[in-house]
Every structure is written in structure tokens, then in C-alpha cells.
Amino acid sequence: MGRPGAAAIMTELRNIEADLSRFRTRVLVASVAVLVCFLLVASRLAYLQIVRHEDLLEQAENNRTAIVPVVPNRGLILDRNGIVLASNYSAYTLEVTPSRIANLEQTIEELSQVMEITARDRRRFKKLLEESKSFESLPLRTRLSDEEVAKFAAQRFRFPGVDIKARLFRSYPYGELASHVIGYIGRINPAEKEKLDDSDDQANYRGTEYIGKLGVEQSFETQLHGVTGVDSVETSAGGRAMRKLASSPATPGNTVKLSIDIKLQHLIEELFGERRGALVAMDPKTGEILAFVSKPTFDPNLFVEGIDSDNWQTLNESPDKPLLNRALRGTYPPGSTYKPFMALAALETGTRTPEQSISDPGFFMFGNHRFRDDKEGGHGRVNMYQSIVQSCDTYYYMLANDLGVDTIHEQMQRFGFGELTGIDIFGEVRGLLPSTEWKRKAYKRADQQKWYAGETISLGIGQGYNNFTMLQLASATATLANNGIKMKPHLVKEVVDVLTHTPTSTTREAMGQAIAKAEHIAVIKNALMGVNIEGTSAAAFRGAGYTSGGKTGTAQVVQIKQNEKYIASRVDERLRDHALFTAFAPAEEPQIALAMVVENAGFGSQNAAPIARRIFDYWLLKQYPSVEDIAAVQKAQATAPIGTPRALTEIPWPPVSP
Numbered sequence: 253m254g255r256p257g258a259a260a261i262m263t264e265l266r267n268i269e270a271d272l273s274r275f276r277t278r279v280l281v282a283s284v285a286v287l288v289c290f291l292l293v294a295s296r297l298a299y300l301q302i303v304r305h306e307d308l309l310e311q312a313e314n315n316r317t318a319i320v321p322v323v324p325n326r327g328l329i330l331d332r333n334g335i336v337l338a339s340n341y342s343a344y345t346l347e348v349t350p351s352r353i354a355n356l357e358q359t360i361e362e363l364s365q366v367m368e369i370t371a372r373d374r375r376r377f378k379k380l381l382e383e384s385k386s387f388e389s390l391p392l393r394t395r396l397s398d399e400e401v402a403k404f405a406a407q408r409f410r411f412p413g414v415d416i417k418a419r420l421f422r423s424y425p426y427g428e429l430a431s432h433v434i435g436y437i438g439r440i441n442p443a444e445k446e447k448l449d450d451s452d453d454q455a456n457y458r459g460t461e462y463i464g465k466l467g468v469e470q471s472f473e474t475q476l477h478g479v480t481g482v483d484s485v486e487t488s489a490g491g492r493a494m495r496k497l498a499s500s501p502a503t504p505g506n507t508v509k510l511s512i513d514i515k516l517q518h519l520i521e522e523l524f525g526e527r528r529g530a531l532v533a534m535d536p537k538t539g540e541i542l543a544f545v546s547k548p549t550f551d552p553n554l555f556v557e558g559i560d561s562d563n564w565q566t567l568n569e570s571p572d573k574p575l576l577n578r579a580l581r582g583t584y585p586p587g588s589t590y591k592p593f594m595a596l597a598a599l600e601t602g603t604r605t606p607e608q609s610i611s612d613p614g615f616f617m618f619g620n621h622r623f624r625d626d627k628e629g630g631h632g633r634v635n636m637y638q639s640i641v642q643s644c645d646t647y648y649y650m651l652a653n654d655l656g657v658d659t660i661h662e663q664m665q666r667f668g669f670g671e672l673t674g675i676d677i678f679g680e681v682r683g684l685l686p687s688t689e690w691k692r693k694a695y696k697r698a699d700q701q702k703w704y705a706g707e708t709i710s711l712g713i714g715q716g717y718n719n720f721t722m723l724q725l726a727s728a729t730a731t732l733a734n735n736g737i738k739m740k741p742h743l744v745k746e747v748v749d750v751l752t753h754t755p756t757s758t759t760r761e762a763m764g765q766a767i768a769k770a771e772h773i774a775v776i777k778n779a780l781m782g783v784n785i786e787g788t789s790a791a792a793f794r795g796a797g798y799t800s801g802g803k804t805g806t807a808q809v810v811q812i813k814q815n816e817k818y819i820a821s822r823v824d825e826r827l828r829d830h831a832l833f834t835a836f837a838p839a840e841e842p843q844i845a846l847a848m849v850v851e852n853a854g855f856g857s858q859n860a861a862p863i864a865r866r867i868f869d870y871w872l873l874k875q876y877p878s879v880e881d882i883a884a885v886q887k888a889q890a891t892a893p894i895g896t897p898r899a900l901t902e903i904p905w906p907p908v909s910p
Contacts, residue, residue, distance in 0.1 A: 321458040321459030321460075321480050321481070321482055322459070322480060322481035322482060322499075322500075322501065322502040323420065323459045323460050323480060323502065324477065324478030324479055324480055324481065324502035324503055324504050324505060325340055325420060325478060325502070325504040325505065326338075326340055326420070326422060326437070326476050326477065326478065326504075326505045327475060327476040327477075327478065327504060327505025327506045327507050327508060327750065328507045328508070329434055329468060329469070329476075329507075329508050329509075329510065330507060330508070330509045330510065331509075331510050331512055331513060331514040331517075332509065332510060332511050332512060332513055332540075332542075332745055333513065333514075334509075335514050336425065337424065337425070337426065337430065337434050337510070337514060338422060338423070338424055338434055338469070339422075339423050339425065340420045340421065340422060340423065341420070341421055341423050342418055342419070342420055342421075343394060343395040343396070343418070343419065343421055344395070344396040344400075344401050344416055344417070344418055344419075345391040345392075345393065345394045345395075345396065345416070345417050345418075345419050346363070346367070346391065346392045346393040346394075346396060346400075346404065346414065346416060347389045347390065347391055347392070347414065347415050347416070347417045348360075348377070348389070348390055348391075348392045348413065348414050349389045349390075349413045349414075349415075350381065350390070350413075351413075352412060352413030353412070353413040353414075359411060359413070359414065360374070360377075360392065362410070362411070363392070363411065363414065366403055366404055366407050367393065367396070367400045367403060367404065369392065369393060372560045372562075373392060373393055375560045375561055375562075376557065376558045376559075376560050377390060377391075377392050379558060379560070379561065380439065380558055383439070383441055383442065389415070389417070391419070391557070392414075394419075394421070394557050395421070396416070401416055404416060421556060421557070422436070422437050422462070422556050423553070423556075424436070424551075424552045424553050426514070426518075427551045427552075427553060428521075428549040428550060428551050429514065429517060429518055429521065429549070430512065430514060430517045430521075430544070430549075431467075431549045431550050431551065431552045432466075432467060432544070432546040432549065432577040432579065432580070433467050433468060433510070433512060433517075433544045433677070433743060434467050434468055434469060434552060435464060435465060435466035435467020435468055435469035435470050435471075435552065435677075436464075436465055436466055436467070436469055436552035436553075436555040436556065437462045437463060437464050437465060437469050437555070437556060438462060438463070438465045438555050438556070438558065438559075439461055439462055439558055440457075440460070440461060440462065440463050444463055453474075455480070456477070456479060456480050457477075457480070458480055459480060460477070460480065462556075463477075464476065465555065466552075466679075467677055468508060468510065468677060468743060468744065470677070470678055471676055471677040471678050472508050472676075472744065472747070475505060475506045475508060475747050476505040476506065476508060477505050478502060478503050478504045478505035478506075478750070479502060479503035480502055481499070481500045481501045481502030481503070482499075482500045503750065503751065504750045505750065506747050506748060506749055506750050507747070507748040507750065508744055508747055508748075509744070509745050509746045509747070509748060509755070510743055510744055510745060511535075511540035511541050511542065511742065511743055511744065511745040512541055512542060512543055512544060512743065513542055513543065513871075515870075515876075516533070516542060516543045516867065516870060516871065517543045517544070517545065519866070519867070519870055519876065519877070520533075520543050520545045520863065520867060521545055521547060521549070522882050523863045523866060523867075523882055523885050524545065524547045524850065524863070526548075527547060527850050527851065527853060528547055528548060528572055528578070528850075528851040528852070529545075529547050529578065529830075529848065529849050529850040529851050529853070530545060530546050530547070530578035530579040530582055530721075530722040530848065530849055531543060531544075531545040531579065531722060531846060531847070531848035531849075531863075532544055532545070532579050532722045532723050532725075532726035532727075532741075532846060532847055532848075533726070533844055533845070533846040533867060533871075534726055534727070534730050534741055534844070534845055534846070535730075535843060535844065535845075536730035536731070536733040536734035536739065536836065536842045536843075536844075536845045537734060537739065537842075537843075538739060538760045539730075539739030539740045539741050539742055539760060540742065540745060541675075541741055541742065541743045542844060542871070543846075543867075544579050544580075544743060545579060545848075546576070546577045546578040546579045546580070546582070547578070548570075548572050548574040549574060550567055550574045550575060554567075571826075577679060578722070578849075579721065579722050579723055580675070580677070580679055580680050580681070580721060580723055581679055581680070581681050581721070582721060582722070582849075583681065583683045583684065583719040583720060583721055584719065584720065584721075584722070584807055584830055584832070584849050585714055585715050585716075585718050585719060585807040585808065585830075586714035586718060586720055586725055586805060586807065586832065587713070587714045587715070587805030587806050587807035587808075587830070587832050587856070588643045588645075588713060588714060588803065588804060588805040588806065588832075588856075589714060589725060589729075589803045589804070589805035589832050589833070589834045589847070589856075590712075590713065590714030590718065590805070591639070591640055591643065591648050591712075591713065591714070591803065592640055592732065592776050592779065592780060592803055593663075593664060593667060593669075593728065593732075594648055594651055594652070594655075594660070594712055595636050595639065595640060595651075595775075595776055595779070596663075596732070596768055596772055596773065596776050597655060597659070597660065597663035597664065598636070598651055598654075598655065599636075599768075599769075599772040599775060599776075600663060600768055600769065600772060601655065601659060601663065603651065603654050603655055604636060604651065605636075606635065606636045606637065606775045607635055607636075608635065608636070609633045609634055609635040609638075610633075610634055610646070610647055610650055611630075611632070611633055611634075612625060612630035612631040612632060612633075612634050612644055612646040612647065613629075613630045613646075614627060614628060614629045614630030614646070615630070615646065616645075616646050616649035616650060616653075616709070618649075618653065618705070618706055618709055619706065621706060623645070623646075623649045623709050623710070624645070625644065625645040625646045626643070626645055626806075627642075627644075630646060631644045631646070634646075634647050636775065636779065637775075637778070637779045637782060640776070640779035640780065640782070640783060640787075640803065641779060641782040641783050641786060641787035641788075642787060642788070643783075643787070643788055643803075643804065645712075645713050648712035648713050649709050649710075649712050649713070650712075651712050652708050652709055652710075652711050652712025652713075653705070653708060653709055653712075655708075655712075656708060657686060657687060657688060657703060657707070657708045657711065658687055658688055658689075660708070660711055660712075661685055661686065661687035661690075664685055665685060666767045666768075667727075667728040667731055667732075667738075667767065668724055668727050668728055668731070668738065669683065669685045669718075669720055669724055669728060670682055670683050670684060670685025670720070670724075671685075671724070673723055673724060673727050673740070673741050674740055674741075675723060675740075675741045675742060675743065676742045676743055676744050676758070677743060680721070680723065681721060683719050683720040683721050683724055684717055684718065684719040684720075685718070685720075686707075686711065686716065686717035686718065688703040691703050714805065714807065715807070715808060722847045722848060722849055723741065723847075725832075725834060725847035726741070726834075726845060726846055726847035727741050728847075729834040729835070729836060729845045729846070729847050730836070730842075730845035731767065732773065732776065732777065732780075732836075732845075733777070733801070733836035733842040733845045734842065734845075735766060735770060735773055736766035736767045736768045736769075736770070736773050737762050737765075737766055738762065738763045738764065738767060739760065739762060739763065740759065740761075740763055742758050742759075744758055745757070745758060746758065777801055777839065780801030780802060780803055780836075780839075781799060781800070781801045781839050783801065783802050783803055783804070784796075784799075784800050784801060784802045784835070787804075788804040788856075788857045788861075789802050789803075789804050789833070789835075789856075789857050789861040789864075791857070791861075792857065792861035792862045792864070792865045793861070793865055796865065796868070796869070797872075797873055798837055798838045798839075798868065798872050798873070799837070799838055799839040799840065800835055800836065800837035800838065800839055800868060801835060801836050801837070801839050802833060802834060802835035802836075802861065802864065803833070803834050803835070804832070804833055804855070804856035804857045804860070804861060805831075805832035805833065805834070805856045806829045806830070806831060806832065806854065806855050806856055807829060807830040807832055807849075808829055809826075809827050809828065809829060809830060809852065826852055827852070828852040828853070828854060829852070829853075829854055829855075830849050830850065830851050830852060830853065831849065831850040831853040831854055831855055831856040831858070831859040831860040832847075832848065832849045832850075832856045832860060833846075833847075833848050833856045833857075833860035833861050833863075833864050834846065834847045834848075835861075835864045835868070837868045837871075837872060838872065843871065843872065844867070844868065844871050844872070846864060846867065848860055848863065848864065850863075862885050863885060866881070866882075866885065
């Protein structure tokens, strides 16, 4: 072949130049790309190091540390003499976090081989599991012994998601005593959690699993809870705390001091024995509640760790309703204890004078209906004093007819009947003080809305639609004893600041001026003194070393037909009449006033007044009755003794603090 021509040489040179040009372009593009990437990395680095330095430093610190809430010690609850009614203790618990466990049932079975896990523990855990979120730590066993803690520590590697924790537990050292007053705490349920999340207290409840559920524990939750603290701890890669870096201690809850005397409370609960009923005793001059009894009671310690289904079923389905606070929420016809207030209404309205008398043939005829007196043949001529001392029904049938339902309502409302007293625990009910307006609103049919004149008659003796709480009746009795000055009932005497030890007393201001004329109240109080001297409760107060006033009452549970005679032995026990009693002492300067009901016990003179006598003996004379005396009172309440009374003298009461 011949040599290439000039044209071929020129083409080859041009191709080399094109390749070099393309190469240079690629290098330039790559260089620009590298430069852009470098600039992007540099700008990102500058953004992270300069702009977001503080934020990222905080995140890094958070990955290394953890903020752990420190739950405060709950405040103590004391009686008026400093006896501890609710306190705290620390104990180890076996905690399970369900979200970290693949097979929960298998894990529990394996744990049961390390330590005892009872059927009750399993039931309680199952209930907590249903109420809680899966990532929450839940107690499977509580109050572990040192030996059990050591056994689990040796086997801990086998149980991821299971740990030992130290927790504070609430303790009620006297169990059932005054449980309706003290209340109890329990685990925060979803509704309470949602409410807390929407409140200003959300941060203060971080780490807290328990909250007051009833009584003073609930009503004074803010004072008792305290202020949550925080610990800053360094954590390992696995999230386990290594060391504490900083700490802000929790502030314990304040001490709540009640006005009740726990020994008086215990005495009354013993005097009731196995009977159902309620009693409220208070200081007429201050409104302080001295005893607040609802029988039967319950043990609040059952609720602290979460009550199991068996105990809950027993309490919830009992026909005696031990969870019902009868003093606060139970409503009863007041029976003849209503008569002194009716008599005072007669004086205030000018419907009767003290000397004015009526003739009692043993009944009152209204139309074709005969309203019978409790005394066969009647009481003869009866004035106001005698009507109260002898408890004459006919006098008050006639008086109620003369006053009319709306005047009765107006007069009784001033004493707080049918109204909330404003006591410092939640759950109070109004009861029922009837009026024509009430009936129009209460019923739908026109014939039911109409008030019939015959319905007014039985109101005079505390029957009919009348239904009040023992708290209302005690408050009204205290107002009468205090010469018409009404004081607001309260269970908490003072709240003591845990840091400064400064007590803050509850208010003792009167709720307005006297609600009746002094001379009218004097007439009624004199008659009530006569009841305990020569009237229906004279036997119970014979030989007392003080003067007192009182009024017995018997309230029907079921209405007896017009011509049918009531015979208790022929009526089912739970349908028998209630026994009521109201009283105050000493009559000249009352220090204590009370109202009580013993359900289905019959006459107040036999089954309620003797209890009041022993209460007054204790409060005024410092006389604590013997076991035999208490047994005698219990026996008198029934045809046969019910239950065996415990020996009061064997109760290891702690010393009263100064």
C-alpha cells in the first residue's frame, strides 16, 4: 500500500484535537461537580456546626443523659390529735413492661418458678394490663422480701423487660376505720390521665401513677400530692442509668390534719356493731366535724395496689353497700326529728304560740283519710312543749296542714334541708325538700305534677317526700344548738406546709346572721332538753353529768296501709323502720351536736339514743365505755346480738402528739 495522503493526516490530527477538547470539558465538568459537592458539604458542615450547634449539642446530650421524674412523698393525713391515719412506706416491686416481652404468659410462668406469683397477683396484673398502655411498666408482685429480690437479681439476664423497682405505697394503719372520710388512692385511669394532660398539673404528675380516688385523699389531692422533682442521669447505650449528673429533689405533699377524733370515730363504729347506718357529730360553734360514720365500712388498703376482682365483687355486690357513704350520700326520711324544726317554723310564721294547745284523739282526719298518731287513744291536750317531748304526731299533722307545703319549704330551706352544706369532700347529695315547684319539674304527666293537699300532712312528721342526709340533719341540729348561727361543716381542720411547718386553718366564719329569733329558738331548745329529761329519750340520759337536748325519731321505710297496724316482727328486716336521733350537749353552751340513723332498727329511743349518750360521755366527761357496755348497746338494737364486739381496751392506740 502507498503512503497516506495529506488529507488523511489532517483528519487524524483533527480527531485528536476533538478528543482532547472533549476530555478537557469532562475534566472541567467533573471539577465543577467536585467543587459544588465540596461547597455543599462545607455549607452543610457550617450549618450544622454554626447554625444548629446548640440544638444538636442538646440532642447529643439527651442521647447521653436522661431526665427521670422523682415522685414526691404523699402528704400525711392526721386526726385532730395528731394520730396518723394515712402514711407511706417504701417497698420493692417486680415490674413488667409488656411492650418489651414477646410472650407475656410464658414470661410470667417462668417468673413464677423464681418467686411466688399468686392467682390474685395474676388477676390484678391482668386488670392493670387492660387499663394501661403496653409500654408502661406494671407491677406483677409488690412488697418483695430481700430474699426474693436477691433471687431475681441472680436470674435477671433471663428476663428482658422485667425489673425490680422501689416504690412508695400508701398505708392506712387502721384499715376500715373512718375509710369513707379518709378515702383511698388508686392507679390513674385513662379518663383521669386525659384530664391531667389538659390541665396545668400535667408536668407535676410525670412519673406519678396514683391519685386520690375518694374522701379527703381525693378532695385534697393538690395539697397531698406534692411537687415532682427531676434527676438527670447518664445512660449507657442500652439505656441503663450509669450515674446521676444533677438532681432537683421532689417536695413532699403537705400534711392534712382532720377535725375528727379517731378514738371517738372508733367508739361510734363499735357501738353500731354490724348494723347499717350513719352518724355525723360536729362542733356547733366552729362547724368542725368530730365524727363522720358510715356503716358498714371497707378497707382502703385493698385499693392501693389495684383491687382484685373477687374483693371488688364482694364489696360491689354486697346488699349492705359498704362502698356507699351513707353520711354524705344516703338519704332518709327524718321522722320525728323534723318536729322541732316544724315547731320553730310555726313560731317564726306566727302560726302557733308556745302556749297554744290542740286536742289529740289519736288521729287527724283529712277528708276521708285518717292519719294515725303513734299513741293509741292520743295524747289529750298538747301544747308546743308537750308536742316535742311526747312526740305527738297529731299536733304536726295539723300544723303541716296550716302551714302548707311551700311555707314549710321556705322555712326548712333556711336550715339547709334539701341544700348542699358545702362540706370539703366531694360527692354530697342534696336530698329532697318538696315544694309545689319541685313536683311540677319532677314529673311529666299533668296529674302527677299537681300537689295534693293530703300530701302535705305527712310532711309534718318528717315523712312523705322528705329525704335528707345525716350531714344535713346534723348541720341543722348544730345550727339550732348554736342559737340559729349556721357554720359551714368541714372535715379538714388545717393544712400544714411541709417546708415551713406553718398551719393554715380552715374558715370558721358564720354563714350569715341568725336564721330565727332568739326567743323562738329558746322555746325549742327548752323542749329538746325536756325530751332527754322526761320525754322519749329520758331513759338513755338518766344520771348523765351534764344537760343535753335531743329528739328521737322513727322513719318508715315502706308505707303501711291506712287500717293496718305496723308489727316489726312481721316485716322483712330490711323493710323495718329506721331509728333516728338528734342531740346536742351541754345544753347551755353546746360543744357537740349530732344526727344519726340506725337502719331498720325501729325506735330511736331504744336503738339510737343510747349510742348518743355514750358519745357525749366520752366527749364531755372523757369516759370511754367498757366492752360490756358496748355489747349491751349492741344487744339492745336487736332481739339477739349481731356479731362479737372487739375489745376496745386492747386496741394499741399510738400516743397523742402534743
